[in-house]
Amino acid sequence: MFDTLTDRFDGIFKRLRGRGHLGDAEVGEVLREIRVALLEADVSLEVVRDLVERIRARCSGAELSKSLTPAQQVIKVVNEELTATLGGEAFRLAYAPRPPTVVLLAGLQGAGKTTAAAALALWFKQQGRHPLLVGADLQRPAAVEQLRVLGRGVGAAVFSEGTDPVAVATKGVEEAVRVGRDVVVVDTAGRLAIDEDLMDEVRRVAAAVKPHYTFFVVDAMTGQDAVRSATAFGEALDLDGVILTKIDGDARGGAALSVKHVVGKPIAFVSTGERPESFEAFHPDRMASRILGMGDVLTLIERAEREYDAGAAEKAVERLRAGRFTLEDFHDQLQQMKRMGPLQSVLGMLPGVPKEVRDAQIDDRDVARVEAIIRSMTPAERDDPSLINGSRRLRIAAGSGRTTSDVNNLLRQFKEMQKLMRSGGAVGAAARAGARKAKKVKGGRVTPSLKDAGSLR
Amino acid sequence: MTIVLIVVIVLLLALLGAGTATVVRRNQSGLGGRPSGPTITPAEPQPDRPGGTDVVAESGEALAPPDGRPRLADRLGRAKSLFGTSLAAIRGRARIDDATFEELEEALLLADVGLPLTNRLLADLRDRVRSGEAGDSPTALLDLLKSDVVALFAGEDRELQVASDPPSVWLFVGVNGVGKTTTIGKLAAREGASGRSVVVAAGDTFRAAAGDQLAMWAERSGADIVRGADGADPSSVVFDAVQHAAARGADLVLADTAGRLHTKVNLMDELRKVRRVAARPPGTVTEVLLVLDATTGQNGLVQAREFAEAVEVTGVVLTKLDGTAKGGIVCAIRSELGLPIKLVGLGEGAGDLVPFDPEEFADALFA
Incomplete structure (x- = not known):
């Protein structure tokens, strides 16, 4: 998502890295580059000015330290300022002492409110709660139907009726009380900040249901208007936070930087894809690290925790260490991994992934192809690929609908991987990485083994 | 395929970290609560809502007389009153100085024109001030800049093309939530009112209830709609729509597609296929319109480039220009990629889709 911004900072700091001294001229040059990078990333003009001034003050001021190189210093300062701008601490949601906790979503048309509601x-x-979705978007044709379909998909009940938004929202909350739901998510129609009638309507919805949380939903691809709209919504409604959507594209997400700063409300959630599962709590410190090219290991680990079967993961690690990792294990891991989301997005979170690998277009269908090949093997073959001779190869290729050279490729690469694992390069490093995981995350160091992995290509 | 192995290795490494973490904190969510995939359900359309009842009549009326069409300027009053005019100060100034240029830069950047084009426009302007061509009045300078912006769009063909041999196919593409379905709904009403027989193809088989949304628009405008099952191949829906149009002797097929981020390679491939299939006889693809939300920032240029590359976009529809967003990114799209801006969306009613007018647009940019 913030890849381009990351690349720009990479470029700036690469040049800086070689220097021993950071003079005013250098600071000026760096700040100019930072300004361009931020503007290209759609960061609000006002925020850019503010951010650049703060970075300038701290870089040329007294805060210089002897133990850090100038480049490290600048990175540290930029990282801290980005984190501060993005929202300091992570958003925490507290449930109402007397349920239901009511959540209201508002925003412009097409920001992704309905999808976000289901997510x-x-x-x-x-989180162990029992949500009720309330469809109060009676404006857009079939919006309620969309919510119903999505609600069925995530297994949440949906309430709506064709009266008016205020009545629907009020009855929705009553319904939640009646059937014992402890969370109510109210989806409203998209509206322009300058449409007084509709802004008044959403104000009345809020007054009627007294939401505990009101979120402004905003598209990550939004430009300078993000701040204008957010300000107007902030004036009409008592906002508690922001939900940033569609950050799985290559939009640089400057809106993320700006909205918090201008509206003064943190980004609470981000949606990273069209599926309801692609939705997570927002962590400003992690996002800043990510902008600076340090990856987002914590989010990845959290996702892995949610999606991975702990026992199987442990077993796989064990087998990896022992060098007895078979195609069967590989296949299992592939299944686990698929649950964590598209490979591309997972890859983007890892620190120190070589740029070529990160930028490589990964087609998730390739995974399906690999799966097909493995599934066309007998258990014995998966256990010991050396069994596979010419005729078996033909059978596997025919069974998976691939060519024998595809099968060969897979086998060769698997073998290389095994060799690499056994040689201790990857496993050793990774095991160490696992041991000091907690410390490593902040530092964002490049694990040597990742480079080895990259060179496999 | 190479890449899969690399990724798997990388992931296994991550897993080592995650694996140790999971031992400590056991997976809480489990898998029981996960949805078992999309549920396919028959449509049960909601009752028609506000705006729906009078839209058809209104559209005919709003579109027929050229004077009756909504104008961008009419919509700007509201936005202005809320946010004031950033450039009022410029006009009040006696002479051109650095501050003038700073304010112009600010106005352009705030309108999402983007830094490269802003720098270019202003550098050009500075040259002309230096050579005395621009005079010494800030107001004249602003007018000069406006005419430069208008000039960006000079010579663009904003006509929507139809084939000599019907049916013509107009394909609508874009990222999620920009207003493709709504644009098609409005165009179906407009083209229907101008005497063309229209078939709409519900090619968005991904988003829940997208077909229902389009069906309501089709009903309002009296267009035929061809739909597929949820999750069906969009190409097949478009193919059926073209066949249907040919059989019925319809003039125009308006083909909706699911919103997709331009970074998703497989989805862009799917779109290529839709275009290929739509172009099969008897269909002729005469327009591929990129629908772009006016609030879009610098990413819009990347979107336009990627979509243009994938499906030969013939023009841009700029939606939601009735809000506070200025849509300045189309300047960059026009100057970088040469794509014409064909239509502008100014509201949710069927009559609120109007031809792009560079003069009005430039006025609004600096309003």
Whole structure:
């Protein structure tokens, strides 16, 4: 998502890295580059000015330290300022002492409110809650139907009726009380900040249901208007936070930087894809690290925790260490991994992934192809690929609908991987990485083994 | 395929970290609560809502007389009153100085024109001030800049093309939530009102209830709609729509597609296929319109480039220009990629889709 911004900072700091001294001229040059990078990333003009001034003050001021190189210093300062701008601490949601906790979503047309509502319902379910979705978007044709379909998908009940938004929202909350739901998510129609009638309507919805949380939903691809709209919504409604959607594209997400700063409300959630599962709590410190090219290991680990079967993971690690990792294990891991989301997005979170690998277009269908090949093997073959001779190869190729050279490729690469694992390069490093995981995350160091992995290509 | 192995290795490494963490904190969510995939359900359309009842009549009326069409300027009053005019100060100034240029830069950047084009426009302007061509009045300078912006769009062909041999196919593409379905709904009403027989193809088989949304628009405008099952191959829906249009002797097929981020390679491939299939006889693809939300920032240029590369976009529809967003990114798209801006969306009603007018647009940019 913030890849381009990351690349720009990479470029700036690469040049800086060689220097021993950071003079005013250098600071000026760096700040100019930072300004361009931030503007190209759609960061609000006002925020850019503010951010650049703060970075300038701290870089040329007294805060210089002897133990850090100038480049490290600048990175540290930029990282801290980005984190501060993005929202300091992570957003925490407290449930109402007397349920239901009411959540209201508002925003412009097409920001992704309905999808976010369903995703939020799933998120609440994962927290052990029982959400009710309320469809108060009676404006857009079939919006309620969309919510119903999505609600069915995530297993959350949906309430709506064709009266008016205020009545629907009020009755929705009553319904939640009646059937004992402890969270209510109210989806509203998209509206322009300058449409007084509709802004008044959403104000009345809020007044009627007294939401505990009101979120402004905003598209990550939004430009300078993000701040204008957010300000107007902030004036009409008592906002508690922001939900940033569609950050799985290559939009640089400057809106993320700006909205918090201008509206003064943190980004609470981000949606990273069209599926309701692609939705997570937002962590400003991690996002800043990510902008600076340090990856987002914590998010990845959290996702892995949610999606991975702990026992199987442990077993796989054990087998990896022992060098007895078979195609069967590989296949199992592939299944686990698929649950964590598209490979591309997972890859983007790892620190120190070589740029070529990160930028490589990964087609998730390739995974399906590999799966097909492995599934066309007998258990014995998966256990010991050396069994596979010419005729078996033909059978596997025919069974998976691939060519024998595809089968060969897979086998060769698997073998290389095994060799690499056994040689201790990867496993050793990774095991160490696992041991000091907690410390490593902040530092964002490049694990040597990742480079080895990259060179496999 | 190479890449899969690399990724798997990388992931296994991550897993080592995650694996140790999971031992400590056991997976809480489990898998029981996970949805078992999309549920396919028959449509049960909601009752028609506000705006729906009078839209058809209104559209005919709003579109027929050229004077009756909504104008961008009419919509700007509201936005202005809320946010004031950033450039009022410029006009009040006696002479051109650095501050003038700073304010112009600010106005352009705030309108999402983007830094490269802003720098270019202003450098050009500075040259002309230096050579005395621009005079010494800030107001004249602003007018000069406006005419430069208008000039960006000079010579663009904003006509929507139809084939000599019907049916013509107009394909609508874009990222999620920009207003493709709504644009098609409005166009179906407009083209229907101008005497063309229209078939709409519900090619968005991914988003829940997208077909229902389009069906309501089709009903309002009296267009035929061809739909597929949820999750069906969009190409097949478009193919059926073209066949249907040919059989019925319809003039125009308006083909909706699911919103997709331009970074998703497989989805862009799917779109290529839709275009290929739509172009099969008897269909002729005469327009591939990129629908772009006016609030879009610098990413819009990347979107336009990627979509243009994938499906030969013939023009841009700029939606939601009735809000506070200025849509300045189309300047960059026009100057970088040469794509014409064909239509502008100014509201949710069927009559609120109007031809792009560079003069009005430039006025609004600096309003």
